[in-house]
Amino acid sequence: MISSSSRLSFVAAVVAPLCLAFASGCSSSNDSTGSATVAALSFDSTDCAFGSAGQTKQFHVTAHAPDGKMSDVTETAQWNSADTNTVTVVKGFVTGVHTGITDVQVTYQGAANSVNCKVQ
Numbered sequence: 001m002i003s004s005s006s007r008l009s010f011v012a013a014v015v016a017p018l019c020l021a022f023a024s025g026c027s028s029s030n031d032s033t034g035s036a037t038v039a040a041l042s043f044d045s046t047d048c049a050f051g052s053a054g055q056t057k058q059f060h061v062t063a064h065a066p067d068g069k070m071s072d073v074t075e076t077a078q079w080n081s082a083d084t085n086t087v088t089v090v091k092g093f094v095t096g097v098h099t100g101i102t103d104v105q106v107t108y109q110g111a112a113n114s115v116n117c118k119v120q
């Protein structure tokens with residue numbers, strides 16, 4: 001199992017710069033004063049392929065603040081499957097239901113990101 005500190009180090013070193021380089025993969029949010037509260041959301045992994053229905057993978061999502069602070073928001077973020085006939089998701093636990101391809105979206109304080117999932 002990967003420790004929380006290792007997971008966050010991975011996100012900081014690899015995923016966060018990708019969000020900056022490819023802004024379309026990240027989203028920002030503003031609070032009522034107009035200052036950004038969440039600059040981006042990132043997943044700990046983008047591997048969302050299932051060899052068969054019934055398999056489950058756990059994902060973690062990290063919120064990146066403009067000041068560089070990071071916070072695991074897996075439990076408090078809103079998770080959604082674009083097609084619940086293909087995968088379901090509850091607090092980061094994604095389960096393959098039926099053969100197909102769909103997106104799992106996560107939102108937190110107005111920021112959003114998604115990962116493409118495939119069930120074979």
